[in-house]
Amino acid sequence: MSTTATDIGHRVTSIEGLPPWGPWKTGLAILRRDLFVTGREFPIFLGQVILQPLFLLFVFGKVLTELGYARPGYEQVLFPGLVALAAVLTGLQSTALPLVIEFSYSNEIEDRLLAPLPIGAVAVEKVIFAAMRACVAAAVMFPIGVWILGAIPWQAGTAVAVIVMTVLGSLLGAAMGLILGTYVPPNRINVTFALVLTPLIFTGSSQYPWPSLSHIRWFQIVSALNPMTYVSEGLRGLMVPNVPHIQTWICFVVAIGYLVVLMVIGMIGFIRRALG
Amino acid sequence: MTQTILESPSVGNGSAMAVEVADLVKRYPKAPKDSLAGVTFEVRRGEVFGFLGPNGAGKTTTIGILTTRVRPTRGRASVAGVDVVADPVRARRMLGVVPQLNNLDRSLSVRQNLLFHASYHGVPRARRLQLADALLDQFGLADRPNGRPDDFSGGQIQRMMIARALMHSPAVLFLDEPSTGLDPAARLFLWEKVAELKEAGTTVVITTHDMDEAATLSDRVAIIDHGTLLALDTPGALVRGMTSDRTLDCTIEPGPGGDVTVLGERLGAVPGVSQAEQLEDPVGGSWRFRIYVEGEAAPFVAPVAQVISALGGRLTDVRLGEPNLEDVFIHLTGRALR
Numbered sequence: 001m002s003t004t005a006t007d008i009g010h011r012v013t014s015i016e017g018l019p020p021w022g023p024w025k026t027g028l029a030i031l032r033r034d035l036f037v038t039g040r041e042f043p044i045f046l047g048q049v050i051l052q053p054l055f056l057l058f059v060f061g062k063v064l065t066e067l068g069y070a071r072p073g074y075e076q077v078l079f080p081g082l083v084a085l086a087a088v089l090t091g092l093q094s095t096a097l098p099l100v101i102e103f104s105y106s107n108e109i110e111d112r113l114l115a116p117l118p119i120g121a122v123a124v125e126k127v128i129f130a131a132m133r134a135c136v137a138a139a140v141m142f143p144i145g146v147w148i149l150g151a152i153p154w155q156a157g158t159a160v161a162v163i164v165m166t167v168l169g170s171l172l173g174a175a176m177g178l179i180l181g182t183y184v185p186p187n188r189i190n191v192t193f194a195l196v197l198t199p200l201i202f203t204g205s206s207q208y209p210w211p212s213l214s215h216i217r218w219f220q221i222v223s224a225l226n227p228m229t230y231v232s233e234g235l236r237g238l239m240v241p242n243v244p245h246i247q248t249w250i251c252f253v254v255a256i257g258y259l260v261v262l263m264v265i266g267m268i269g270f271i272r273r274a275l276g
Numbered sequence: 277m278t279q280t281i282l283e284s285p286s287v288g289n290g291s292a293m294a295v296e297v298a299d300l301v302k303r304y305p306k307a308p309k310d311s312l313a314g315v316t317f318e319v320r321r322g323e324v325f326g327f328l329g330p331n332g333a334g335k336t337t338t339i340g341i342l343t344t345r346v347r348p349t350r351g352r353a354s355v356a357g358v359d360v361v362a363d364p365v366r367a368r369r370m371l372g373v374v375p376q377l378n379n380l381d382r383s384l385s386v387r388q389n390l391l392f393h394a395s396y397h398g399v400p401r402a403r404r405l406q407l408a409d410a411l412l413d414q415f416g417l418a419d420r421p422n423g424r425p426d427d428f429s430g431g432q433i434q435r436m437m438i439a440r441a442l443m444h445s446p447a448v449l450f451l452d453e454p455s456t457g458l459d460p461a462a463r464l465f466l467w468e469k470v471a472e473l474k475e476a477g478t479t480v481v482i483t484t485h486d487m488d489e490a491a492t493l494s495d496r497v498a499i500i501d502h503g504t505l506l507a508l509d510t511p512g513a514l515v516r517g518m519t520s521d522r523t524l525d526c527t528i529e530p531g532p533g534g535d536v537t538v539l540g541e542r543l544g545a546v547p548g549v550s551q552a553e554q555l556e557d558p559v560g561g562s563w564r565f566r567i568y569v570e571g572e573a574a575p576f577v578a579p580v581a582q583v584i585s586a587l588g589g590r591l592t593d594v595r596l597g598e599p600n601l602e603d604v605f606i607h608l609t610g611r612a613l614r
């Protein structure tokens with residue numbers, strides 16, 4: 001094959017001679033790479049995100065209520081919480097695990113850190129991509145809910161708010177994962193996952209409405225500290241408004257506040273890891 | 277042929293130097309002393325610049341700063357006229373990095389690694405497709421473009437990383453310890469490619485702790501230790517600057533009735549020879565002498581052989597002891613590199 005300087009196009013003569021290029025285009029190219037890789041393994045990805053909520057929904061929403069251990073109607077309380085759980089957990093796992101691997105074992109992230117965009121933008125891309133995965137995980141809960149429960153709670157007027165809250169929950173989870181993935185040393189990640197994930201899952205008000213915890217005050221306070229509580233409660237308020245819940249506007253404000261704080265902490269951790 | 281794709285972009289109009297470093301200092305948090313203690317040097321356009329030093333000397337820190345991955349504590353550094361501290365995003369468009377460890381994207385094929393890298397750097401689609409094929413060809417990877425990096429040998433991985441780094445036509449290519457862990461054939465291939473890059477005008481900065489590599493590849497060598505630049509010159513000039521003696525190690529088959537003491541005296545009397553010292557002969561039956569001379573050693577081979585044959589003996593083996601980069605290094609740092 002013959003290739004000459006002229007037929008392969010321009011030759012760079014200086015930074016001024018390079019074609020104009022915005023860092024956001026590099027960010028999009030990196031996002032395209034992530035989508036390309038995930039798209040190729042989409043069935044595996046779906047299996048990964050579906051199984052846990054599927055079983056939770058089936059056992060708690062279907063089995064327990066049919067056996068009479070949970071009151072009828074519990075599945076309506078549970079469903080919004082499981083959507084929140086799917087969003088937050090998938091977001092978290094989609095940033096934390098890849099970051100730990102890429103920073104320590106594979107070094108794959110280096111090629112992106114050497115790409116022409118600010119280092120912080122690499123972290124933002126990671127969070128956005130993880131949130132996209134988390135939104136898919138949350139979205140598939142709806143057909144699964146219909147399939148297992150027969151019907152899912154739904155208010156016609158709140159669809160947009162449900163979507164916004166789900167996106168917020170996905171971003172929150174991804175931001176938490178950014179913190180875990182950058183601050184936790186690789187040899188501790190297993191322990192940390194066990195220590196963080198279990199409390200996160202069970203104090204996030206996904207299996208119960210938060211106001212109903214008033215009899216167990218300490219647990220209510222602990223749950224109030226978990227960012228996921230505001231996603232669960234927000235979705236619950238939007239989908240089953242007759243169940244007692246934290247006011248929806250409070251959920252939005254606190255979730256956004258948490259997102260900002262977690263992102264700032266996560267970005268500091270990321271930049272510290274990325275720069276020697 | 278494909279040679280031309282390796283043609284380098286020439287560096288920015290404003291700067292005659294490909295790399296400029298001034299008073300560069302780096303102290304890592306909590307470190308007791310500076311990892312780089314004020315380093316200043318320049319790399320000219322189109323040259324192969326070798327960075328020679330032991331592990332922990334400051335090579336990797338310097339390369340880290342130049343490739344925007346490490347922030348210096350003080351000092352200035354620029355690549356192709358772009359300040360790497362003030363404007364790292366633009367600087368990354370001008371430099372290519374081949375790291376020590378495999379950092380290829382394991383989820384992508386060889387060809388996809390090249391293509392996505394180019395897309396991060398804004399290389400237009402048509403050009404990156406063409407470049408990827410040409411570079412795969414050039415680097416002997418064209419037969420398995422769709423293989424995953426994990427299925428290749430260390431030498432091939434390294435070729436992939438060089439090909440990837442060339443996808444955005446960097447003005448300066450940084451190779452960090454490129455031949456570590458390579459077998460001799462892969463090492464030779466690498467050296468050939470670096471020579472080709474130089475021929476095509478690419479500036480190459482290479483770190484190594486291998487003397488041969490530094491001497492063979494580099495136009496100029498910087499010797500660094502404890503964060504300080506100890507010497508910077510062509511390999512030849514560094515060696516010539518050494519004051520240590522040149523030697524001839526001779527093995528002599530004595531003639532009938534030859535006298536080793538007389539031979540020693542005659543050899544010592546050759547003009548320019550400062551001393552002739554008899555060495556132990558491990559095999560037996562031959563005599564061995566180390567002859568210390570002033571200036572270059574080679575011109576002494578003929579007169580020494582004449583003296584030997586005049587006494588009826590025969591010079592069967594001679595080894596010239598020229599100081600090499602290793603001696604330069606030992607002289608400068610007081611210790612061996614490896």
